[in-house]
Amino acid sequence: MIVAVPKEQSKNETRVAATPGTVKELIKYGAKVLVESGAGEASFISDKEYEKAGSTIITDSKELLSKGDVIIKVLAPTLDQIVHLQPKSVLISFCQTSRELNTVKALREQSVTGFSMHLIPRTTLAQKMDALSSQANIAGYKAVLMAANKLGVYMPLLMTAAGTIRPAKILVLGAGVAGLQAIATAKRLGAQVEAFDVRPAVKEQVESLGAKFIEVSSDTSEGEGEGGYAKETSEEYKKLQQKLIHSHIIKADAVITTALIPGRSAPVLIPSSMVEEMKPGSVIIDLAAENGGNCELTKVDETISLNGIEIDGTSNIPGTMPVHASELYSKNVAALLAYMTKDGELNLDLEDEIISGSMYTHLGEITNDSTKEALGQ
Ligand code: NAD
Numbered sequence: 001m002i003v004a005v006p007k008e009q010s011k012n013e014t015r016v017a018a019t020p021g022t023v024k025e026l027i028k029y030g031a032k033v034l035v036e037s038g039a040g041e042a043s044f045i046s047d048k049e050y051e052k053a054g055s056t057i058i059t060d061s062k063e064l065l066s067k068g069d070v071i072i073k074v075l076a077p078t079l080d081q082i083v084h085l086q087p088k089s090v091l092i093s094f095c096q097t098s099r100e101l102n103t104v105k106a107l108r109e110q111s112v113t114g115f116s117m118h119l120i121p122r123t124t125l126a127q128k129m130d131a132l133s134s135q136a137n138i139a140g141y142k143a144v145l146m147a148a149n150k151l152g153v154y155m156p157l158l159m160t161a162a163g164t165i166r167p168a169k170i171l172v173l174g175a176g177v178a179g180l181q182a183i184a185t186a187k188r189l190g191a192q193v194e195a196f197d198v199r200p201a202v203k204e205q206v207e208s209l210g211a212k213f214i215e216v217s218s219d220t221s222e223g224e225g226e227g228g229y230a231k232e233t234s235e236e237y238k239k240l241q242q243k244l245i246h247s248h249i250i251k252a253d254a255v256i257t258t259a260l261i262p263g264r265s266a267p268v269l270i271p272s273s274m275v276e277e278m279k280p281g282s283v284i285i286d287l288a289a290e291n292g293g294n295c296e297l298t299k300v301d302e303t304i305s306l307n308g309i310e311i312d313g314t315s316n317i318p319g320t321m322p323v324h325a326s327e328l329y330s331k332n333v334a335a336l337l338a339y340m341t342k343d344g345e346l347n348l349d350l351e352d353e354i355i356s357g358s359m360y361t362h363l364g365e366i367t368n369d370s371t372k373e374a375l376g377q
Contacts, residue, residue: 001030001031001032001069001070001341001344001345001346002031002032002033002034002067002068002069002070003018003026003031003032003033003034003068003069003070003071003072003337004033004034004035004036004058004064004065004067004068004070004071004072005017005018005033005034005035005036005039005055005071005072005073006036006039006061006064006065006071006073006077006081007036007037007038007039007041007061008039008042008073008074008075009075009077009078009081010075012301012315012316012319013042013074013075013316013319014042014043014316014319014320014322014325014326015042015043015074015318015319015322015325015326015329016039016040016042016043016045016074016322016326016330017072017073017074017092017093017326017329017330017333018033018035018039018050018055018072018330018333018334019040019043019045019326019327019330020045020049020050020052020053021053021327021330021331022330022331022333022334023035023050023053023054023055024053024054025334025338026334026337027053027054027055029337029338029341029344030341030343030344030345031070031337031341031344032056033054033055033056034055034056034057034058034064034067034068035047035050035055035056035057035058036057036058036059036061036064037057037058037059040326042322043322043323043325043326044322044323045326061081062084065077065081065084065085066084066085066086067086068085068086068089069086069089069090069346070089070090070091070092070337070346071085071089071090071091071092071093072092072093072333072337073091073092073093074093074094074329075093075094076091076093076094076095076100076103076116077091077093077103079102079103079106082103082106082107082110082112083106083110085107085110085112086112087110087111087112088111088112088113088363089112089113090112090113090114090115090340090346090348091107091112091113091114091115092115092117092333092336092337093115093116093117094116094117094118094131095114095116095117095118095360096116096118097114097116097118097119097360097368097370097371097374098263098370098371098373098374099374101371101374101375104360104361104366104371104375105375107361108361108364108365108366109364111363111364112361113348113359113361113362113363114359114360114361114362115336115355115358115359115360116358116360117129117131117132117329117332117333117336117358118132119357119358119359119360119368120132120332120336120354120357120358121353121354121357121358123353123354125353125354126354128331128332128335129332129333129335129336129339129354130332131328131329131332131333132177133177134325134328134329134331134332135318135325135328135329136176136177136178136181136258136287137177137178137181138181138317138318138321138324138325138328139178139181139258139287139317139318140177140178140179140180140181140182140183140185140256140258140287141181141182141185142317142318142320142321143178143182143256143285143287143317144170144182144185144186144189144254144256144285145185146285146312146314146317147170147254147256147283147285148168148189148254150254150283150310150312151168151253151254151281151282151283152281153165153168153253153281154167154168155167155168155186155189155190155191156168156189156190156191157190167190167191167192168191168192168253168254169191169192169194169251169252169253169254170182170186170191170192170193170194170252170253170254170255170256171193171194171195171196171245171248171249171252171254171255171256172186172193172194172195172196172211172255172256172257172258173195173196173197173245173255173256173257173258173259173269173270173294174196174197174257174258174259174260174287174288174294175195175196175197175199175202175205175206175213175258176197176202176258176260178258178287179195179197179256179258180202180205180206180209182256182258183195183206183209183211184209186211186254186256187209187210187211191253191254193209193210193211193212194211194212194213194214194248194252195211195212195213195214196213196214196215196241196244196245196248197213197223197230197259198216198222198223198224198230198233198237198241198259199223199224199230200215200223200224201224203215214244214248215244216237216240216241216244217240222234222237223237225261229261229262230259230260230261230262231261232261232264241269242269242271242274245269245270245274246274246277249270249274249277249278250277250278250279251279252278252279252282253279253281253282253283254282254283254284254285255270255278255282255283255284255285256284256285256287257269257270257284257285257286257287257288257293257294257295258287258288258294259288259294260288260291263370265291265292266288266291266292266293266294267294268292268293268294268295268296269294269295270284270294270295270296271296272296272297272306275295275296275297275306275309275311276306276307278309279309280307280308280309281308281309282309282310283309283310283311283312284298284309284310284311284312285312285314286298286311286312286313287317289301289313289314289315290315293313295311297311298311298313299311299313300313300315301313301314301315336354336358339354339355340355350362
């Protein structure tokens with residue numbers, strides 16, 4: 001089995017899908033690993049280090065793509081790359097399959113079996129393959145540092161000879177993996193942290209990190225959907241939620257938003273009218289920017305200012321910490337690949353929950369239901 005590791009094409013992508021550490025692991029499972037020259041450069045990994053780990057460096061990207069039985073990437077390949085993939089080869093990368101429809105169609109045409117790291121089931125068995133969590137953790141941590149960097153105030157309480165400095169007030173909207181890490185990081189910096197989520201079940205987790213959970217005082221269980229995920233709430237709930245967020249946001253120095261509902265555009269929690277009432281000098285770091293943003297004004301990969309309030313829509317925040325982002329992502333990918341390999345060969349058990357759950361194209365067909373739905377099938 002030949003595993004190919006192409007260099008990422010997007011200028012915004014610094015991560016790589018294999019490190020020298022995971023190359024050694026893949027070789028142990030019986031694979032031969034080919035790495036495109038420069039693939040690790042933006043994560044500070046040289047070709048020499050990959051060679052030392054046992055892989056072969058290939059300079060011609062088309063040759064690399066056409067040789068792989070398995071291609072591992074961070075972002076889904078471009079249409080120009082897909083035409084060079086071998087029919088029946090396996091691709092593992094991130095792919096929002098209900099949104100990246102041209103990619104899905106091209107993979108189907110090419111008869112490539114696609115696995116998306118976005119689709120890995122959030123089960124205990126699949127935890128080590130859960131790249132959404134490993135990357136969201138980084139995003140939550142870094143978002144707080146980005147906010148601190150932009151703020152004109154200290155994060156912690158300080159008692160100085162010149163007077164007492166009050167701690168910064170941080171509001172976190174959405175307390176999933178990214179939100180909980182943002183809370184923990186802001187607490188470590190000494191800020192006063194409040195958090196809101198539609199799922200009342202997270203109250204205990206928020207409080208165990210030392211933050212205050214703010215909640216809508218209605219039937220608060222309505223945001224809890226299947227498998228512990230969030231679901232769409234009623235209009236009545238949304239009105240109460242807006243009122244609640246408004247009363248806290250006007251006092252906040254920084255707001256970190258992370259709210260997502262699987263398979264949908266990000267819910268708008270901060271309309272422009274609410275931004276207008278925020279304190280000048282305050283900031284919003286919108287981690288949902290890639291999916292439309294939790295703030296109405298967010299523009300993906302732009303920072304905009306309104307009356308002295310900054311709204312940061314940086315999409316690839318894990319990519320700003322490429323060393324650990326690549327280390328963790330490549331381990332997630334290697335774990336998935338090990339799971340689908342037996343005696344050095346691919347062994348795809350289509351009845352398996354992780355394999356069938358993360359697969360979206362196979363033998364010229366689209367296999368994922370929500371992707372089919374998005375294509376109107
Ligand atoms: P996510 O990225 O899909 O969403 C982030 C958060 O936004 C969630 O907590 C969600 O409830 C919240 N949210 C949605 N709409 C909102 C709104 N209108 N207002 C405020 N908040 C809103 O979530 P995630 O971080 O991927 O985690 C989702 C769930 O999966 C959690 O229950 C998490 O504990 C669970 N999980 C389980 C495993 C595992 O068992 N292996 C691994 C990771 C996550």
